[in-house]
Amino acid sequence: MKPRATSLGIIMKENKILLEKQNKKHSKGNGIFYRPLGGTIELGERSRDTLVREFKEEIDADIEVKSYLACLENIYQVDGQVGHEITQLYSAGFTEKQLYEVEQFKVTEPGKKSVALWVPLETLWNEEFILYPEGVKEEVRKIVGACEEGERR
Structure with missing residues (x-):
């Protein structure tokens, strides 16, 4: 496998x-x-544009990209095959506020069936909760910490 460049959004x-x-x-x-x-970021596409395109393709939602959080490098194995992402x-947000009220979104991607849903943060911190790529939990902790810090001011 070749390394793959991706763009992911935290809402x-x-x-x-x-x-x-x-x-x-x-x-x-x-x-x-x-x-x-x-x-996946397509050749010649900026990562911010990838994120907007992917949300539209996957759950038919328009988003605004709010801020850059991090670059994560994930090297992993599945069935003895090495992956490198x-x-x-x-950080992103829906442009249509009513989408925050939708409990579950059907994710549309060729050859794959899945859903997107709102997961409580306390579930995220559970040791058994598997979240990819590695490093996302730490970035979410930073966001939560910054929000809590702002509330104390």
Whole structure:
């Protein structure tokens, strides 16, 4: 496999984060895991534009990219195959506020069936909760910490 560049978006409401729920083989076994919405950056496409395009394609939602969070590098193995993903991670928000009231989104992608749903942050911190790529939990902790710091001021 060749390295893959991706762009993923973190959308939050209250004490929840929007994540895609998948059920298949992954680097920690076989079964359920979660990941922020987004996808592969196409040649000549900026990562911010990828994020906007992927949300439109996957859940038919328009978003605004709010801020750049981090670059995550994830090297993993599934069935003895090495994968290498470099991810541009952003904070984003829906342009249509009523989308924050939708409990579950059907994710449309060729050859894959999944849903995106609002996951409570306390669930995210559970040791058994599998979230990819590595490093996303730490970035969400930073966002939550910054929000809590702002509330104390």
